[in-house]
Amino acid sequence: MTKSMLIVSRHAPWGGLSAREALDIALAGGAFELPVGLLFLDDGVFQLLPGQRPAAVEQKDLAANLQALPLFGVEDLYVCRQSLRLRGLDGQPLALSATPLEGPELADLFDRYDLVITL
Amino acid sequence: MTTLHLLSRSPFGTPLDSTLRLLGVRDGLLLCGDACHALQPGSAPLQLLEHLPDSVALHALAEDLEARNLMAPERVRVVDYPGFVELCTRYDKVNGWL
Amino acid sequence: MKFAIALFSPPHAPSSRRALRFAEAVLAGGHEINRLFFYRDGVYNAADSIVTPQDESDLPAQWRAFVERHALDAVVCVAAALRRGVLDSREAQRYGRVAVVPTPPWELSGLGQLHEAAQSADRLVCFGGD
Numbered sequence: 001m002t003k004s005m006l007i008v009s010r011h012a013p014w015g016g017l018s019a020r021e022a023l024d025i026a027l028a029g030g031a032f033e034l035p036v037g038l039l040f041l042d043d044g045v046f047q048l049l050p051g052q053r054p055a056a057v058e059q060k061d062l063a064a065n066l067q068a069l070p071l072f073g074v075e076d077l078y079v080c081r082q083s084l085r086l087r088g089l090d091g092q093p094l095a096l097s098a099t100p101l102e103g104p105e106l107a108d109l110f111d112r113y114d115l116v117i118t119l
Numbered sequence: 120m121t122t123l124h125l126l127s128r129s130p131f132g133t134p135l136d137s138t139l140r141l142l143g144v145r146d147g148l149l150l151c152g153d154a155c156h157a158l159q160p161g162s163a164p165l166q167l168l169e170h171l172p173d174s175v176a177l178h179a180l181a182e183d184l185e186a187r188n189l190m191a192p193e194r195v196r197v198v199d200y201p202g203f204v205e206l207c208t209r210y211d212k213v214n215g216w217l
Numbered sequence: 218m219k220f221a222i223a224l225f226s227p228p229h230a231p232s233s234r235r236a237l238r239f240a241e242a243v244l245a246g247g248h249e250i251n252r253l254f255f256y257r258d259g260v261y262n263a264a265d266s267i268v269t270p271q272d273e274s275d276l277p278a279q280w281r282a283f284v285e286r287h288a289l290d291a292v293v294c295v296a297a298a299l300r301r302g303v304l305d306s307r308e309a310q311r312y313g314r315v316a317v318v319p320t321p322p323w324e325l326s327g328l329g330q331l332h333e334a335a336q337s338a339d340r341l342v343c344f345g346g347d
Contacts, residue, residue, distance in 0.1 A: 003336055008214075021257050021297065028328035034336070042137050082140065107143045111120045115341050116214040119225070119257075127232050127346040152231050152347045180235075200242035207340050208218050208248075217225060217345035 003114035004035040010118060012046040013062050014054050019047050022119035023065050030072030037076035037113060038069065039106075040098060045083045048094040066096050078109060121145045123210035127152035128217075130164035138216055139167060144174045147210055149203065150195075151180040158189050169194070178206060219249045221338035223331060224259035225345030228269075228276040233262055236344035237279055244287060252290040252334035257345065260298040263291070263319040284322050292334075295325040 007026045011018035022044075029036035040048055047062060054061050069077065077098040084090040084100065101109055110116060124146060126138065135157060142148070148168075150157055157164035158179060168177060169192075177195045180203065184191060191197050198206060207213050220243050226232045243250055255263055262280050269275040284291045299308060302316065305325050309317045319325075335341040 005332070005335065010217075017257065017300075024296065025256075025328055025331065029332050032329055032332050034332055041141075080137075083137070103140070106141045107146075110122055110141055110214070111143055113212075114120070115212055115335050116122065117223070117341070117343055118214055118216050119345075125342075125344075127235070129347070151235060200238050201246055203239055204242045204246050204248065207220070207342055213340055213342045215343040215345060217343070 002034060004037065004112070005029055005115040005117065006037045006039060006110065006113035008039045008041050008116065008118040009044040009047065010042040012043040013052070014057055014059050015043075018119050019044065019062060020065070022117075023062065023069075025117060025119070026069065026074050027065065027072050030069065030074040033073060035076075036074050037078065037109070038074060039078040039080065039101075039109065040083070041080045042083050043087075045079055045087060045089060048079060048096050048098065049089070050093060050095040063095060069096075080106060120211040121147070123147045123149060123206055123213045125149050125151065125213065125215040126154035126157075127215070129153040130157040130162075133216075135164045135167050139171065142171070142175055144172055147176040147178065147206065149178045149180065149198070149206060151183050155179055155183045155187055155189055158184070158191060158195065165192070178202075218339040219251045219337065221252050221254065221331075221334035221341045222250060223254045223256060223341065223343040224262060225257040225343060226347075227258040227261040228267060230258075230345075230347060232344045232346050233259070233276055234274070237276065237283060239342065239344070240283065250287070250289055251338050252292060252330065253284065254292050254294065254331045254334055256294045256297050256328070256331065258301070259345070260293050260301055260303045263293045263298075263323040264303050265320060266316065266318045281322075289322075290334075291323050292326045292330045293319060293323050294328055294331070296327070298325055
């Protein structure tokens with residue numbers, strides 16, 4: 001039986017390689033047609049902020065990779081509402097449509113997946 | 120599905136509360152490395168841990184307590200590496216918080 | 218039980234040593250390791266070029282001895298390795314570089330190997346952080 005994997009991305013996009021390398025695990029899983037979910041948690045929610053211009057710090061935009069998720073079959077995207085709220089982003093438009101989860105919904109999400117990788 | 124959560128970063132540098140928010144009531148927590156400083160008596164992280172439901176099992180890696188001259192409170196079970204492996208088999212999955 | 222073990226931290230991080238001690242305890246406990254997968258800064262653990270001061274523990278050497286002793290499947294993520302200068306002879310030749318690390322039994326391969334190992338193991342345990 002195929003196991004599902006939840007990838008938890010907790011880092012802001014331009015402070016290091018974490019965000020990109022978490023996304024790469026998700027895209028690789030999608031390419032192998034594995035059931036993969038992605039949760040943006042803590043500073044990971046900054047990846048969803050629209051209008052960012054990483055070219056200013058000579059970094060490659062993550063937006064194309066994020067937009068590619070559904071094309072790779074990664075459609076289960078979640079964002080922690082409390083993380084958004086703490087960063088003043090709750091209710092703001094996001095660059096990617098992700099289901100906001102709160103409180104026990106987060107524990108339920110973890111419960112549903114067979115595997116989890118946090119980066 | 121129960122999860123064993125591995126924590127290794129200092130609870131002061133990385134706030135513990137976002138991790139604890141995700142804990143299921145039957146999950147377990149294993150403190151290793153600098154995460155063991157959460158057991159510092161009188162600290163804010165220890166208070167958070169003490170407020171977890173009794174159903175959440177707390178563990179700490181023996182060598183990391185010894186290295187830091189920390190004592191585990193009664194609620195925390197101290198494990199060695201064979202105990203760590205055994206814990207992984209007891210929970211459905213393992214999540215390392217990096 | 219079958220364990221897939223993933224390592225994300227460099228040799229000087231305590232979590233890399235912890236991963237090795239854990240892996241040893243897995244085998245000592247009569248369990249199996251179906252694959253070691255080194256990703257992110259974990260790829261440095263496969264770099265034979267790391268020279269550790271004599272009075273400190275040499276983790277890359279300990280990993281190599283462990284992998285060889287137990288003939289383990291030890292995979293280093295190629296994308297993570299290339300950007301960190303960890304190139305086996307094939308990649309070094311492809312990119313015209315002189316340094317060659319790692320050498321077998323380490324094998325450079327893609328992230329698909331992580332997924333495959335996770336699928337076929339009973340437990341996936343990831344080490345990283347501090």
